Amino acid sequence: MKQLDCLWKNGKDFLTTEYAIMGGAMSWVSDHALVSSISNAGGFGILACGAMPPELLDIEIKKTMEKTQKPFGVNLIVMHPKIQELIDVCIQNKISHVVLAGGIPVPDMINPLIQKNIKVVGFAPSSSIGKKLIRQGVNALIIEGSEAGGHIGPVSTSVLAQEILPKLAHEAPIFVAGGIGCGKMIASYLMMGAAGCQLGTRFVCAHESRAHPSFKKAFINANARDAIASVQIDPRFPVIPVRALANKATQDFVDVQRLVIHEYEQGNLTQKDAQLKIEHYWAGALRKAVLDGDIEHGSVMAGQSVGMVVSEQSTSDIIQELISQANEFFSTLSFPSI
Numbered sequence: 277m278k279q280l281d282c283l284w285k286n287g288k289d290f291l292t293t294e295y296a297i298m299g300g301a302m303s304w305v306s307d308h309a310l311v312s313s314i315s316n317a318g319g320f321g322i323l324a325c326g327a328m329p330p331e332l333l334d335i336e337i338k339k340t341m342e343k344t345q346k347p348f349g350v351n352l353i354v355m356h357p358k359i360q361e362l363i364d365v366c367i368q369n370k371i372s373h374v375v376l377a378g379g380i381p382v383p384d385m386i387n388p389l390i391q392k393n394i395k396v397v398g399f400a401p402s403s404s405i406g407k408k409l410i411r412q413g414v415n416a417l418i419i420e421g422s423e424a425g426g427h428i429g430p431v432s433t434s435v436l437a438q439e440i441l442p443k444l445a446h447e448a449p450i451f452v453a454g455g456i457g458c459g460k461m462i463a464s465y466l467m468m469g470a471a472g473c474q475l476g477t478r479f480v481c482a483h484e485s486r487a488h489p490s491f492k493k494a495f496i497n498a499n500a501r502d503a504i505a506s507v508q509i510d511p512r513f514p515v516i517p518v519r520a521l522a523n524k525a526t527q528d529f530v531d532v533q534r535l536v537i538h539e540y541e542q543g544n545l546t547q548k549d550a551q552l553k554i555e556h557y558w559a560g561a562l563r564k565a566v567l568d569g570d571i572e573h574g575s576v577m578a579g580q581s582v583g584m585v586v587s588e589q590s591t592s593d594i595i596q597e598l599i600s601q602a603n604e605f606f607s608t609l610s611f612p613s614i
């Protein structure tokens with residue numbers, strides 16, 4: 277439809293795709309199968325490198341290239357201890373777009389990529405950081421609100437969109453993420469100046485997603501309110517905020533914090549060791565839920581849009597549904613005459 281094509285032209289040109297819909301990288305979920313299916317369906321699939329070593333990323337990229345001729349991106353976590361080697365793997369494989377996630381990328385990460393004409397996408401938690409990233413050469417930004425699944429910031433998508441789009445949308449393509457489950461929402465953010473949108477939660481239950489059947493079932497059964505942000509009980513011991521479905525692990529996490537803090541107060545643990553114990557609690561938890569299907573003891577990362585995941589569908593059906601909802605939104609836009 278005309279409106280959609282016109283509104284997300286910048287996003288489509290940037291991604292070189294049919295639709296400016298990014299399949300947000302999801303650690304353990306976004307492998308070659310899901311990523312290639314999103315790209316083959318006209319969206320932009322993004323491989324999640326997560327904690328993968330460079331050799332595995334190389335294999336995963338090559339497998340994706342075997343399954344699609346369409347463009348796809350790679351998401352790298354900037355705190356990864358081998359980030360420079362991972363960047364080299366992307367360069368060697370002539371990846372077209374790299375998303376630098378999990379923190380603010382520094383010029384040593386951005387420069388080698390842009391020197392090789394690889395498009396770099398960064399996350400902007402505020403307009404000042406977004407401006408800085410653009411100055412440093414980042415080609416496009418994602419603004420991701422706290423409704424999203426996985427690691428989250430403190431501000432909602434709607435507030436980020438209102439604050440950041442008017443300031444930065446004319447400087448670089450901006451993709452909005454977090455809490456988007458329906459094409460009408462995509463249409464609304466495009467009307468506010470977004471170049472496109474990024475969705476994660478909606479793609480977890482794609483037929484092509486490798487997530488364990490129990491993980492998918494948990495998504496299908498969940499409501500928006502079940503996707504909760506991790507609870508921190510003591511400001512001295514910060515907890516990395518993650519949105520996931522409430523389960524035994526999220527309940528036990530509160531007790532673990534209580535116990536560890538008690539040990540610290542008794543002088544049995546240093547503050548550093550206590551902090552490490554709290555952080556260590558979630559180690560391996562996402563893999564346990566996604567691949568082993570242990571949805572009680574693992575981390576079932578999910579966004580609030582999980583309530584809009586009602587069945588398993590093919591990736592292409594999910595994308596077509598989003599497109600027709602967006603088109604329906606434009607075709608029903610009407611204003612009462614005064």
Ligand SMILES: Cc1cc2nc3c(=O)[nH]c(=O)nc-3n(C[C@H](O)[C@H](O)[C@H](O)COP(=O)(O)O)c2cc1C
Pocket residue numbers: 299300301302303305324325326351377378420423424425426427453454455456474475476477478576577578579580581
């Ligand atoms: C299970 C899961 C794992 C995720 N892993 C990552 C990741 O490795 N890197 C990243 O940048 N974002 C990650 N995300 C966030 C997604 O890429 C995406 O931005 C987010 O899901 C969009 O919000 P939504 O969940 O409301 O659609 C993850 C999200 C989920 C649900």
